[in-house]
Amino acid sequence: MMLKQNKNKIIIALIFILILIIAFYGSKIPIVNKIPIFTKKHEHTYKPVLDEQGDVKYWTCTMHPSLKLKEPGKCPICSMDLVPVKRRGSEKKSTMAKKVEKSDMNQSEGMQGMSGMQGMHGMSGMGSGSKSMGSDSESTFIVSTQRQQMIGVKTQTVSIKSMTKKIRTVGMVELDETKIEYIHTKFSGWIDKVFVDYTFQHVKKGDPLFSIYSPDIVSTQEEYLLALKSKNILGESEFPEIAQGAKSLAESTKRRLKLWDISEDQIRELEITGKVKKSLIIHSPITGYVTFKNAFENMYVEPNTRIYTIADYTTAWVNADIYESDISLVKKGQEAIITVESLPNEIFSGKVTFIWPHLMTKTRTTKARLEFPNPDLKLLPGMYADVELMIPLGEMLTVPKSAVLRTGKQDIVFVDKGEGNMEMRRVELGYEAGDSYEVRRGLKEGEKVVTRANFLIDSESKIQAVVATWGEASDDSGKATSETESHKETQAIKLPQSGQADEPGNSKQSE
Known part of the structure; x- marks a missing residue:
């Protein structure tokens, strides 16, 4: 009897403990069910944050574009100011509509839709005010007028002007070379005396250079004197042939002296004096400097011997x-x-x-x-x-040198289209003259090009393109990861629901 009573007490105690356990876990299950799906396990995933106008996609660092934060502030890596990445107009409307619906499924689809956005990025301190332009041209973007003033943008008009290349x-x-004289003799002989005896000595035209003795010159002088006497004697002959022969002999002998570079003055002196000169003086044909000297007394020279060079x-x-x-x-x-x-x-x-x-x-x-x-x-x-x-x-179409960014493979200018619209354009350059280039293709007369701060404008456009590309890749990856983890989390959260015992509709089944 006592054993039966003890057994009943044990059963009652176990039932009481079981009721306490069921009551404890039953009170916890509804709390778990009320937790939003994307809160428990997705705190580390990227969720875009909208400002009051719904146009900010996220905040990032221009030096570390892979960093995406919900709030503005400083970059945790380099301490630079974070800049906002903005939505385009079509995405703002879509996002606001999805926000009104307040559906978890629509929020997930909204994250997928953000992959096509383009944002505004700049160098440190450039802040907002510059964004990618919704244009058919990928090379067109916007830099606000206020931002242009802050970074010191200047423009100049493309014009046609006369160019002189230096x-x-x-x-x-x-x-x-046309004023250099080489001194030779056309006959052989021996140098008697040298009058110009060192290199780079200055001489004037007609100055004596050296004197030379030549047997050929002496004999020719004697022949000429005899020919002159014959001409004087036979020139009055009754026979014309004899008179003409004497005259021809004198002329041929004189011509031979000239061919040996005997001057007209020297020949005239010979005719007047009637005396044969043993040595003949050679004179300078020009005024200049002796750049070469090969004249020495008693030296034998021939026609191929270069004696002086005068320049x-x-x-x-x-x-x-x-x-x-x-x-x-x-x-x-x-x-x-x-x-x-x-x-x-x-x-x-x-x-x-x-x-x-x-x-x-x-x-x-x-x-x-x-x-x-x-x-x-x-x-x-x-x-x-x-x-x-x-x-x-x-006359040529010209552009200032300061407006051209030369990258090696291509030449780029930034065209100011007004109201903050900028276009990156490739150009074909021609001649370079002074501070200008000839433009053969890519620009028209009257267009305005950026001539100052164009490196910052170039960085602006490139960062926009790179970050937009990274944003698309990150959004696609984030969407796939979010869907996978969301499915796993949903399964994990719904598992306890199959065993709920304290819900009003399931209490009887649990019992």
């Missing part, structure tokens, strides 16, 4: 290097100026007189010969010269 190159001063320095040549790309621009008669290191403040003016018809393969250059007057002998052979050639190009 080619800068180097050259070397050389002698005028006129009053005209100087400069052979300037012309690069292959500029050869077609350089023409005979164009003006040129040079400066030399010894006279840095003095400018010498000359002209192009000749262009080499040959390209040097190692340097890919040719030579242009420039001619300069040099009366004061300030330009000396061997000097290096800085050369500037002025090339007139005519």
Whole structure:
């Protein structure tokens, strides 16, 4: 009897404990069911936050575009100010409609729809006011007028103007080859006396250089004197043939003296004096400097012996290097100026007189010969010269150099279309002259291009494009992850519902 009573007490105690357990867990189940699906396990996933107007997608850092935060503030990585990524107008309407419906399913679809948005990003301190433009052209974007003033944007109008290209190159001063004299004799002999006996000695035209003894010259002088006597005696002959023969002999002998470079004055002196000179004096044919000397007393010389070289320095040549790309621009008669290191403040003016018809393969250059007057002998052979050639190009459509971003593969300008609209445009450039480029394609006369702060504008447009692309990829990835985790969470939360015991409709079944 006692055993039966103890058994009943144990059963009653177990039932009481079971009721307490059911009551405890039954009170917890409704609380779990009331938790929103995307709150418990999706705190780490990205959910776009809207401002009062519903136009802010999220906040990000221009240096770390993968960072996406709900609230404005500082970047946790680099401490730069966060900038907002805004929606376009069509997405604002869609988002506001979905917000009114307050449906979990619509919220999930709203996250998917944000993948096509484009946002505004700028450099540190640029803030809002610049956003991607909803245009058919991917190269068009918006930078507000206020933002342009903050970053110092300046523009200039594309115009047609006369261009003169300035080619800068180097050259070397050389002698005028047309004013160099080489002193030889046309007969053999021995030098008796040297009058100009050192190199670079200055001589004037007609100055004696050296005297030479030649047996051929002596015998020819004697023949000429005899021919003159015969001419004087037989010139009055009754026989014309004899008179003409004497005259021809004298003329042929005189012509032979001239062929040996005996001057007319020397021949006249021989005719007057009637005396044969043993030594003949050779005179300088020009005024200049002796650049080569090979004359010594008692030295035997022949017609192929170069005895002196005399150069006129009053005209100087400069052979300037012309690069292959500029050869077609350089023409005979164009003006040129040079400066030399010894006279840095003095400018010498000359002209192009000749262009080499040959390209040097190692340097890919040719030579242009420039001619300069040099009366004061300030330009000396061997000097290096800085050369500037002025090339007139005519009337051309031009754009300032400061407006062009040269990337190597392409040249880009930013066209100001007004009211904050900017367009990135590729252009084809031609000649470069001063502070301008010739524009062959891509711009029209009267268009305005950005000439200052265009690097910031370029960064603005590129960051917009990159962040928009990253945003699309992140939204697609976030949507897929959200759907997967949402499905798992729903299954996990609904599992306890199948075993609920304290719900009004299920209490009897539990019992």
